Amino acid sequence: METKSSEGEISQIRKRDGRLVKFDQEKITNAIFKAIQAVGGDDRTVAQSISDQVVSILRIFYRDGRVPAVEEVQDLVEKVLIENGQAETAKAYILYRAQRAKLRRQRSVMMDIRETIGDYLNQSDWRVNENSNSDYSLSGLLMHAAGAAIANYTLEEVYPPEIADAHRSGHFHIHDLGMGITGYCAGWSLRQLLLEGFNGVPNKVGSAPPKHLETALGQMVNFLGTLQNEWAGAMAFSSFDTYLAPFVRKDALEFSEVKQSIQQFVFSLNVASRWGGQTPFTNLTFDWTVPEDLREEHAIVGGQLIDEKYGDYQREMDMINQAFLEVMTEGDMTGRVFTFPIPTYNITKDFDWDNKNAELLFEMTAKYGLPYFQNFIRSDLNPGDVRSMCCRLQLDLRELRKKTGGLFGFGESTGSIGVVTINMSRLGYLSNSQEEFFQRLDRLMALAKNSLEIKRKLVKRNMEEGLLPYTKRYLDTLDNHFSTIGLIGMNEACLNLLGKDIATAEGKKLALQVLDFMRNRIQDFQEETGNIYNLEATPAEGASYRLAKLDKEKFPDIITAGEQVPYYTNSTLLPVGKTDDIFEALEHQEELQAKYTGGTVFHVFLGERMPSGQACKNLIRRIVSNFRIPYITITPTFSICRTHGYLKGEQPECPICHQPTEVYSRVVGYYRPVVNWNVGKKEELRQRLEYEVDELTSSLEHRPASEGKPESGSSLIQSYKFFFSDRCPQCSLAKAYVEKLDLPGENIDARTPQGLEEARKYDVRSTPTVLLFDNRGHPVEAASTLSEIKDAYKRLTENLPHRLSRKDSLDLVPGRM
Structure with a gap:
């Protein structure tokens, strides 16, 4: 007293x-x-x-x-x-004083370790379920305890006090501190693995480049599982079906053999083989049809380029897609869903909606809701960026690159160093005006940038010094890995600052201003540091609850989501109980989600499966054709009985045998049993208002997709400039073709200072790129893939009317920046 x-x-x-x-x-x-x-x-x-x-x-x-x-x-x-x-x-x-403080912290850490172990064993700490991909187990305990120690080390020894305090107090959230000395997510080059094999690390067993489908898939499992232990988050491969198709023909495999290999691959990826009793967090991107930039590429088998080109393998791609879809739809022996790999399907203008596999794809989606759909029709994503990000030229440090792959996927040889999520709700609560709100946001973004720069240097040093041996072997640079800043609780920020939610005109206006402000600041950070940044609608599985819990403890009258348990609404999403009208939600989210340059997604939450695959296909087609939403999922809730398998909707007890079931839904971006979710996410699910299934097949007035403006014809071409780089996998074929043209020209290494200056002069942003010039020396066409180069040369030598091949037409005038 x-x-x-x-x-x-x-x-x-x-x-x-x-x-x-x-x-x-x-x-x-x-x-x-x-x-x-x-x-x-x-x-x-x-x-x-x-x-x-x-x-x-x-x-x-x-x-x-x-x-x-x-x-x-x-x-x-x-x-x-x-x-x-x-x-x-x-x-x-x-x-x-400082020495005494350090001794106190060390004693505190020892006490924390005892408490951490005790709380885990007693399951009294909510963080036991912070990550729903980890189950209660001895392996989980080891990772939980070691993660707590590494998190403390990172906050005490790596970050300065102002950054550590901002995280501890809840101003922002530094993600994955339990693996705070390594990177976040990474997309790897399947092409590189098929060319080089899984090898090259001293004192470790090595495998030569695979010659058969089964061995290729086996190396992929080993690769993803091994690299997962060197990174905190998702591991991704792109163009799975395209790159593996040649192996099917090479061995003259029957469909049953392809399916058996795919089944073995999927089962292997779903074994809890990752340290901590977790399944490796994996993402695969499927092309469905051969991408334009790969059609003229020579295929790879056994580490060698063969005569056939990927464009010749559509039939084999279809076999792989059919096998994968059947395996994922069937589930395991009890009908339990396969959580991984998360499949991402590229919806391009060439997507074959009537392919026989489309029925399987959309039936699987209607039932399990597993895939992400990447919208290349109406969004400003570029399909070629999946493979060409590593060949991008950073001419303009204010250019914001668009990440491909959804929340958990990345293009080849790209990724994210780390993620910092800013607590917008607290900013709204503490600020007395919008001016003060943006001043506070600016300070927190500067701190976030400093933390990410520190982490980038740390990960680079750890990679160079051998702490991450396989990363060092397969990744020669971190230059194409983003520093990621995200936000959470924008809806609650609007409520705390404006007294109105994000669904109102005033709330949405503030959210748009916030995203524009954050985009502008990350452009500043790129100019300042020379590193690439992106703005992400971070999934925030644990941060959603952690930050709201801290805020309620510090500020009891702050507005949070949740009635029984506090949590924050993710990013700039509508509150989960706001509407059951999907098109109302899409209209609201379209402009907001287009602002993000990192991961973002619109989840179509459903109380149960859709009535049919056809209805699911119609819905997806309408969304990608009418909205600029970059990523979409269909997310039905379903239950699994160990005896009777799949049950639609949330049924905690099997209606047949009355035994408890496993109820599944998407926690932030992937499916896990609801019982594994943390208390904040369980409260979110309780409040979630699903979209009405019956309404999803109703008519929607079609909004025509915008068309590029047609360009006029051109004078006959007289010369070319070809921009290449040694790191670019597509450059060699394009270079060989260009050098055979009956034209004078110049080959320019875009990685040299002189080449970079020349690229800047003509606004060339990636390799390979060919510029074709008329007789006045004016560039009249730009092409960036072998098929585009061939098409442009043919068209212009025949003087045909044409349309610029780039998605966004450029005025190719010297000096344009």
């Missing part, structure tokens, strides 16, 4: 943990004397004199009976030492 000091006397002092203890001036005197001794002094009377002055000031400051805190007394000691000309002693005293 707090006892007020008598006037003029100090009888108590408040410890750092809030306890009140008896005030003892002798402790102040001893601490000052130790500082005097540290600089060579031995006069205790000086220490006593300083101590007396400190106590006299305390009696004046706290004459109203208030109780001073330890830190306040120590601050006063420093001030009095300096005022008495004892600067050196003050420095020693400050060092003494």
Whole structure:
């Protein structure tokens, strides 16, 4: 119980943990004397004199009976030492304070470890279920305890106090601190693995490039599982069906053999083989039809380029897609869904909606909702970026690159170093005006940038020094890996600042202003650092609850989502219980989601499976044709009975045998049993208002997709400039073709200073790129794939009307920046 000091006397002092203890001036005197001794002094009377002055000031400051805190007394000691000309002693005293603070933290860490293990074993810590991909197990305990130690180390030894404090106090959330000394997510080059094999790390078993489908898939499993232990988040491969198709023909495989190999691959990826009792978090992107930039590429088998080209393998691609879809739809022996790999399908203008596999794809989606659909029809994503990001030229440091692959996928040889998510709700609560809101946001973004720059240097050093041996083997640079900044709780920010939610015109306007502000700041960060940044609607599986919980403890009257348990609405999404009208939600989210340059997604949450695959196909087609939403999922809730298999909707008990079931839904971007979710996400599910299934097949007035403006014909071409780089896998074929043209031209290495300057002059942003010039020396066409180059050359030499092949037409005028 707090006892007020008598006037003029100090009888108590408040410890750092809030306890009140008896005030003892002798402790102040001893601490000052130790500082005097540290600089060579031995006069205790000086220490006593300083101590007396400190106590006299305390009696004046706290004459109203208030109780001073330890830190306040120590601050006063420093001030009095300096005022008495004892600067050196003050420095020693400050060092003494710092050393004592470090000892306290070390003792605290030891206590934290004991508590961490005890809380895990007793399942009394919500973080046991922070990641729903991890089950309660001995492996889970080991990772939980080690992760807590690494997180403490990272906050104490890697980040400066202002960054660590911003995370601990909940101003923002630094993701995956349990693996805080390595990177976040990565997309790997399947082409490289097929060319080189899985090898090259000293003292580790190596495999030569695969010659058969089964061995290729086996190496992929080993690769993804091994690299997963060197990264915190998702591992991704692109063009799975395209790159593997040649192996099917090479061995003349029957469909049943292809399916058996795919089945083995999927089962292997769903084994909890990752440290911590987790399944490797994997993502595969499927092309469905051969991409334009790969059609003229020679296929790879056994590490060699063969005569056939990928464009010749559509039949084999169809076999792979059919096998994968059947395996995923069938599930395991009890009908349980396969959580991984998360499949992403590229919906391009060439997507074959009537392919026989489309029926399988959309039936699987209607039932299980597994895939992500990447919208290349109406969004401003570029299909070629999946493979060409590593060949991008950073001509304009303010250019914001678009990440491909959805929330958890990345293009080849790209990824994210780390993610920092800003707590928007707290900003709204603390700010008295929008001006103050943006000032606070600006400060937090600067701190986030500093933390990401520190982490980039740390990961680079760890990679170079051998801590991440397989990453070092298969990734020669981190230049194409983003520093990612995200946000959470924008809906609650609107409520706390404006008194209106994000669904209102005022709320949406503020959200758009916030995204524009954040985009502008990450452009500034790119200019300042030379590193690429992106803005992401971060999944925030654990941060959603953690930040809301902290805020409720600090500010009991702050507005959060949740009635029984607090949580924050993800990014700039509508609150989960706002509407059951899907098109109302799409209309609201379209402009917002198009602002993100990192991962974002629109989940079509359903209470149960869609009535048919055809209905599912119609819905997806309408969305991608009418909305600029870049990524879409269909997310039905379903249940699994160990005996009777799949049950539609949420049925905690099997209606046949009355045994408990496993209820599945998408937690943030992937399916896991609801029982594994943390308490915040369970509360979100409880409040979730699903879209009405019956309404999803209703008519939607079609909004025509915008067409590019047709370009006029051109003069006959007279010369070319070919931009290439050694890192570019497509450059060699394009270069060989260009050099055979009956044209004078110039080959320019875009990675050299002179080449980069020339690329900047013509606004060439990736390799390979060919510019074709007319007889006046004006560029009249740009082409970036072998098929585009061939088409452009044929068209222009025949002087045919044409349309620029780039998605966004460029005025190819020298000097354009």
